[in-house]
Amino acid sequence: MKKPLLKLDNLSHVYYSVREETVALKHISLEVKEGEFFGLVGPSGSGKTTLLSIMAGVLTPTEGQIQLSEGDIHTDVGYMLQHDHLFEWRSIYDNVILGLEINRKKTPENLQYAEELLKKYGLHEFMKHHPQELSGGMRQRAALIRTLVLRPKIILLDEPFSALDYQTRLSVAEDVRAIIKNEGLTAILVTHDISEALSLCDRIAVLTARPATVKATHEVPLEGDSFERREDARFAAYFKAIWKELEIHEEKSTINRTSTISEPPNSE
Amino acid sequence: MKKKVLSIEHQRFLNRRTRSKVIVLACQLGLLVLFLGLWELLAAYEVIDSFITSSPSRIWATFIDLAKGDLWRHALTTLAETVVAFLLSFLIGTTVAVLLWLSDGVRRVLEPYLVVLNALPKIALGPIIIIWVGAGPQAIVTMALLISVIITTINTLTGFISISKEKLLLMKTLHANKWQTLWKLVIPANASTITACLKVNVGMSWVGTIMGEYLVSRAGLGYLIVYGGQVFNLSLVMCATVVLCLLAAAMYLAVSLLSKLVERRLS
Ligand SMILES: Nc1ncnc2c1ncn2[C@@H]1O[C@H](COP(=O)(O)OP(=O)(O)O)[C@@H](O)[C@H]1O
Ligand SMILES: [Mg+2]
Numbered sequence: 001m002k003k004p005l006l007k008l009d010n011l012s013h014v015y016y017s018v019r020e021e022t023v024a025l026k027h028i029s030l031e032v033k034e035g036e037f038f039g040l041v042g043p044s045g046s047g048k049t050t051l052l053s054i055m056a057g058v059l060t061p062t063e064g065q066i067q068l069s070e071g072d073i074h075t076d077v078g079y080m081l082q083h084d085h086l087f088e089w090r091s092i093y094d095n096v097i098l099g100l101e102i103n104r105k106k107t108p109e110n111l112q113y114a115e116e117l118l119k120k121y122g123l124h125e126f127m128k129h130h131p132q133e134l135s136g137g138m139r140q141r142a143a144l145i146r147t148l149v150l151r152p153k154i155i156l157l158d159e160p161f162s163a164l165d166y167q168t169r170l171s172v173a174e175d176v177r178a179i180i181k182n183e184g185l186t187a188i189l190v191t192h193d194i195s196e197a198l199s200l201c202d203r204i205a206v207l208t209a210r211p212a213t214v215k216a217t218h219e220v221p222l223e224g225d226s227f228e229r230r231e232d233a234r235f236a237a238y239f240k241a242i243w244k245e246l247e248i249h250e251e252k253s254t255i256n257r258t259s260t261i262s263e264p265p266n267s268e
Numbered sequence: 269m270k271k272k273v274l275s276i277e278h279q280r281f282l283n284r285r286t287r288s289k290v291i292v293l294a295c296q297l298g299l300l301v302l303f304l305g306l307w308e309l310l311a312a313y314e315v316i317d318s319f320i321t322s323s324p325s326r327i328w329a330t331f332i333d334l335a336k337g338d339l340w341r342h343a344l345t346t347l348a349e350t351v352v353a354f355l356l357s358f359l360i361g362t363t364v365a366v367l368l369w370l371s372d373g374v375r376r377v378l379e380p381y382l383v384v385l386n387a388l389p390k391i392a393l394g395p396i397i398i399i400w401v402g403a404g405p406q407a408i409v410t411m412a413l414l415i416s417v418i419i420t421t422i423n424t425l426t427g428f429i430s431i432s433k434e435k436l437l438l439m440k441t442l443h444a445n446k447w448q449t450l451w452k453l454v455i456p457a458n459a460s461t462i463t464a465c466l467k468v469n470v471g472m473s474w475v476g477t478i479m480g481e482y483l484v485s486r487a488g489l490g491y492l493i494v495y496g497g498q499v500f501n502l503s504l505v506m507c508a509t510v511v512l513c514l515l516a517a518a519m520y521l522a523v524s525l526l527s528k529l530v531e532r533r534l535s
Binding site: 053056058074075078079081082083085087089098099101102103146150 | 434435437438439440441442443444452453456459534
């Protein structure tokens with residue numbers, strides 16, 4: 001059995017403004033296990049980014065607890081945003097070691113690790129180049145490496161592919177999945193794209209529209225890389241099941257059901 | 269740089285570009301020569317009154333005359349005042365912008381004051397400045413400083429604040445503190461804002477210095493201009509103005525070269 005690594009206990013979050021209060025999250029409880037690629041699927045504006053910000057320690061929840069069984073959310077969680085936000089005035093190498101500079105961890109070992117990662121993931125020859133010379137996919141890989149050099153235990157991915165065009169998106173998603181599995185990391189991916197979640201994740205939690213609550217959690221027993229998963233005969237049925245859950249917004253159940261998605265009926 | 273073999277089309281394009289550059293330069297010089305020539309001729313044939321308009325040759329004669337005497341002292345005085353005001357306004361302006369960026373509270377308190385100070389015509393402060401700092405070069409520098417420092421602060425601060433929330437969030441997820449965010453993100457991202465501000469400030473500092481010299485001075489190009497006007501020596505006025513023009517242009521050129529260097533180093 002895999003150990004639980006991150007535990008969210010009854011998290012709620014409310015944003016206040018002059019005119020109103022926006023309840024973004026309501027009673028969210030989740031457990032993410034070590035080495036797991038965990039997916040959070042929910043409609044746009046449901047509160048996914050809010051949830052990730054809390055996990056990354058940049059936002060304090062209004063209510064509830066968050067626990068990391070090993071380490072500290074302020075140092076052991078890496079965050080990858082929707083856009084790569086590479087700094088144009090820095091070379092790829094300097095972008096990648098930005099976190100090391102900030103955290104005063106520019107030791108020879110860490111710098112070597114950064115270079116190894118660049119080499120391993122095909123960016124070595126672009127080290128001295130500037131971000132605007134790289135393709136969208138390469139930039140996103142560089143952004144991931146910028147997170148990886150800090151050796152986080154968990155990586156949070158906030159719709160990191162949504163800014164890419166469809167073709168690039170599939171291959172970058174696969175790159176990211178492979179890198180994360182390769183480095184033995186735990187990852188939490190937020191997306192509103194069901195097929196993206198299915199092609200990458202070991203387990204998926206479906207969120208309701210705002211305020212986000214966990215509607216259901218599904219194991220995804222698909223095997224192989226993200227392309228093979230998409231080819232799997234069961235893919236369409238899983239897709240449909242989650243699609244249905246996403247569409248029903250009326251009943252805002254706070255019950256946390258865990259189930260394996262039922263086998264597809266004879267496909268028609 | 270690698271040498272590439274250019275296609276004929278490309279070569280043609282480059283030739284056209286060079287040609288158009290040459291034409292523009294020729295027109296620019298031609299315009300100047302035409303203007304000076306016309307002025308000289310009209311004055312020589314007494315179509316215009318050279319007592320009031322002076323003429324290129326008279327200005328030249330005055331220049332030669334002055335160059336043997338006091339011109340350099342006057343030019344240097346004005347240049348020194350301008351450069352000091354320019355540097356001070358940059359230093360003070362950006363420092364204040366950094367402080368205001370660091371503290372949201374202080375910024376909100378001071379913002380309306382900045383706006384009012386910016387709107388105020390600084391020349392109105394002339395008498396106050398003279399009484400407070402004394403009627404000397406220090407008053408002139410103060411005047412020039414006041415003219416450019418507020419706008420430097422405002423422009424720099426606006427650039428600082430316009431950094432996207434997402435980029436700030438990135439710095440936060442990398443655990444950066446405010447100083448690190450400032451040095452690694454905010455300042456480099458605003459390099460072009462800052463250099464643009466510097467270029468504008470060159471002009472502002474000259475305006476301030478000359479205004480200051482009109483108010484109080486015993487030396488400087490502004491002083492020469494006022495003096496020349498009082499004794500109705502238009503050649504002196506024009507000569508000092510031309511020297512002023514050249515100095516301002518030279519300073520602008522130096523600053524924009526410096527800006528280019530800084531921007532290139534950053535990217
Ligand atoms: N800083 C904020 N202040 C007020 N409301 C916010 C803030 N950030 C997000 N919200 C609101 O909270 C809700 C959830 O936002 P978000 O977590 O970004 O959703 P998602 O990432 O799922 O699209 C949205 O309705 C949004 O308008
Ligand atoms: Mg979002």
